[in-house]
Amino acid sequence: MPATFTRNPVDVERNDTGIGGKPPYDRRPTGGGGDGENWENHPQGRGGPRELLIRYRLGLMFALSGDLMFFVALVSAFFVRQSTGHFDVYNHYTTDWRSLAVPPILWLNTAVLLLSSVTMEIARRQLFHEIDVMEEWLGLGRPAVKRAAPWLIATLGLGLTFLVGQWVAWEQLVQQGYLLSAPNPSSNFFYLITGIHGLHLVVGVLALMAALMGLFTLKKVEFRQIAVDSVAWYWHTMGIFWAFLFVLLVFFQ
Amino acid sequence: MLIPAAYALLKIGRVVWMPVDGSLHGPAADRLMWWNLVALCAIAVAGHLWLAFAMLRRKPAKRSVPAMARWVLLAGFCGMYAWMALTAQNLWAETRYEGPLQTAMHVEVVGVQFQWYFRYPGPDATYGVTRPRLVNAAAGNPLGIDPRDANGRDDVVSSVLVLPAGREVELRLRSLDVMHGFFIPGMRLKEDAIPGMTLHVHFTPEKVGTYPILCSQVCGLGHDRMQARLMVVSPADYAAWIAGRERAREAEE
Amino acid sequence: MRRALGKVFTTDHRRLGVMYLLLALAAVAVGTTLSLLMRFHRVWPNAVIPGFGVMKPEDYLALVTMHGTLMVFFVLTVAPQSGFANLVLPGQIGARGMAFPKINATSFWLTLVSFLVLISAAHLTAGGAPISGWTSYPPLSALPAAGPGQGLGMDLWLVSIGIFCVAAWLSALNMLATIVGKRRAGMTWARLPMTVWSWLVASVLTLLAFVVLLAAVGMLFSDRHFGTNFFIPMGDMINGQVVGHGNGSPMLWLQLFWFFGHPEVYIAVLPGMGLATSLFANFSRRRVAGYKMMAGMLVAIGLLGLLVWGHHMFVSGINPYAGTAFAAVTMAIAVPSTAEVIGWLATLWGGGLRLRTPMLFALGFLSFFIAGGLTGPILAQPSLDVYLHNTFFVVAHFHLIMAMAGVFGVFAGVYYWFPLMTGRLMNETLGKVHFWVSLIAAYGTFLPMHFAGLAGEPRHYDRLTGPAMNFTALLPLERGITYSALLLAAAQGIFLWNVFVSARRGRVAGVNPWESTTLEWENGEVPSLIERGPYEYELPQGEGGYHPQWESPVKQE
Ligand code: HEA
Ligand code: HEA
């Protein structure tokens, strides 16, 4: 690398983010609104509190807004496709859109997913519980983790239940003869939408497991918080997406 | 930059401009095109003169362009764009907003890799029913007209588009396979032929003559071969031609 | 060994930036070669190309398709956005790096994979490359039987684009997180260099547009392989076989594709606009005329750019009233673009420009943006587009404003930031020659195309037969185009040579060779608080005085 790229020592120092050693007043992992790389009123090279957390939230937010657009595209396609048809030989306008009755189990799945969002939120809250976190960060046991873990596990369970439920729903549809390749767009779209949302949830479940492991392996409070926090927001978003998609599939057939 | 353009103009004065127009709405469209080109070329030249001036100006001026001037200039351009939009809009509305006159004659245009077919509804003025499964160009039924349908009996299918001068025609565009683009430069007319849809355009050929019909939407390896001829003839000649076709068809039966 | 691997699988944003640029260079090399083959074939359709034979129609269409795809996706989306942004964006906002270095690296490798998949579509498959154009309209693109190259070739095209979408999405969210979250204290929105603004807007567009394309590509793929029928209409038949069993609608693809397609073309040009703004200020030693207005207009272009996609479908059976609406919005988008141009011209008005190579290319960018942009409002009028749609007039339009303006933007960037990549300056004389030859040749190539378009010559025509024979009168014109295209491509040799030589033996740049004010040129301590605007050039007081952003107001004079 040429001379113009000499990194200043600060970079090196900053490379280890997070906590450790004596607590500088401005590095408490929780409380106190930090904002990006705002280093006013404290020496250079010190990220404000929550700097990393906020960065990850930002990234996630943008990622999800893109994802939202992705689903919007699918939904608009759903409506366009619903409205297309052709004139049959008697010049009657016919469409091949035979709206399918969604399997009732979907209602159950939806309930499960929304519930899982609740448990997820509780788990998340635990990790930002001021006193516990202070203790953790001072190295006196891990109360936050102890409280959060069960809720995470619960969420994991519910998430898996939802996925199984979706699978069952597919099975039932196949029984009724609605295949992915059926010449019926509404069933095409049902599989497309539920399938893609399902994939998102699989990712979510994996992330959840990772976060769970992280709770016990990650050394720094800040990172444990980030792990759970990110997964939580992702999970909530998927819940909301599903709520909308569900309404779409049930009421807009 | 101007050399090749001038060279081109000298070398091929005739074809370098739009082909002679034979339609009723053509002159208006050409006038619009002309004014647009003149205005925008003038602006482009002005812009480049400004650029050249700035580049050649060795001694930097102390005063910069007042913000006011910029806004005025911008306002001017807004006015120009609005004017363009409006004039163009009028023409668009004229040609596309309303359907054809009651007196318009009807012709169906069907695109298929890599051929244009033109179907005249015949004396009964109604098109016969077509079925994809009956399509068989070799057996003389390229459009799959259903022989059992009375309306279809008198339909005339041609590979040249013959039209009487001075009478409005209503084209209905279809495609049997992929998207094609129905383009008659001489009539300032273009509309895509899209499978699964029936699109309508209407225009009035004025000048007697022969005009090329091209395919303007890439449709496969024969895209460039997919051409036909429009022959605008006097009403009398047209009557004779269509009668001849009718007789020929009857002779077949 | 491990160090070598470390160098390759780096997460250093600067290295990644350079790698992106090299990828774009590879793509542009291929794309250019294809375009020359096309030009050659258009003039000598029956010539025997050594090792290739006489070109078949499908070969020509495959060339066009690959050319368009490579150039749009792998050159003008990769180089100005991912390439330069990675190189200097963190520097310009006083951050230490991208928000997510690993995601950043991932998106590069995904881009590379998608590039290789695309290339393999051309060379490894039986049917050859797809022939349905970079817009891949179904059913042609949905039915393997519809033509050579529409089989495995088309599949690979879809896969490649799918991967590209994911990569673009990753790098966009990374860039947004960086710009929003990692600005140094005091680097307020009003102090962002215009390049950052343009990358910001382009990233938002990327985030919103590419996912839509991803969805569309996925649906098309499932139409081809999983028996769905989103795009294949009822009773659709290919050479005697009825293949359409549900009423899909090709229009659905057009809507989805162009909702992506138009923002995409602005993604391609926005970074160039930002860079041009910076360079005009720098090399005229003036403040940007109306900085806030310029930034605002960039945003406006981005927003409007999301609403105009219908102008590609005026004659594709959209409702005529919708046509009117899209025409109006499209005209509206010409306004912010015009405002940008006026701002630039106002900045330049005073003269006294330092005409170094980067500046020349920025000026070239402006010239092309004017010349190519002005045909936009013509195409935006449905009643004119009815005649011009899919003729060479359109080809001329987007080659001037996208191809040439975009590429000149890239050149300006390379010449300007070369010191950041190599510590050396590029050779001025070679640069100037490269500029002037390219400029003349580019106009020589793409101006005459307007006439071919006005004469009504359609795109994607392999050769002239039948009634189209009367276009043979255009042959001299076409020859002229081809010759100057050859010249244009040859001129790029100078550029490559210049890069190659200067990287080793170029003049050592030293610190801040262009006397620039933006942070990427600062080396040493970036102050913890930024207190200056991005373009504080002070021509009026004393020639060329300037206050870089890292300088604090106290030590002004
Ligand atoms: C970025 C976009 C781009 C660029 C640069 C070009 C460059 C060129 N294009 Fe093309 N072109 C398209 C985008 C582009 N094109 C698209 C989208 C289509 C439509 C495809 C379709 O219809 O599906 C098309 C179609 C198209 C056609 C129409 C074919 C047809 O429809 O029948 C023709 C015909 O002449 C043509 C010619 C050329 C020529 C001669 C060049 C020459 O200018 C080539 C010379 C090359 C350069 C001047 C670039 C050199 C740049 C560098 C070396 C910079 C590299 C540096 C770094 C990356 C660090 N192109
Ligand atoms: C970088 C890419 C880029 C950019 C920036 C633009 C910019 C614009 N484009 Fe273009 N366009 C393409 C890339 C681009 N386009 C491509 C690739 C296609 C073809 C796709 C395909 O079919 O393959 C296309 C096709 C295309 C069409 C469809 C044509 C057709 O297929 O029928 C239309 C129609 O409205 C259009 C309009 C416009 C308009 C109004 C602008 C406006 O934004 C232009 C704004 C700029 C100006 C208006 C110039 C301002 C300057 C001045 C006013 C000078 C000032 C002078 C003084 C002060 C003296 N474009």
Ligand code: CUA
């Ligand atoms: Cu039919 Cu091109």
Ligand SMILES: [Cu+2]
């Ligand atoms: Cu567009």
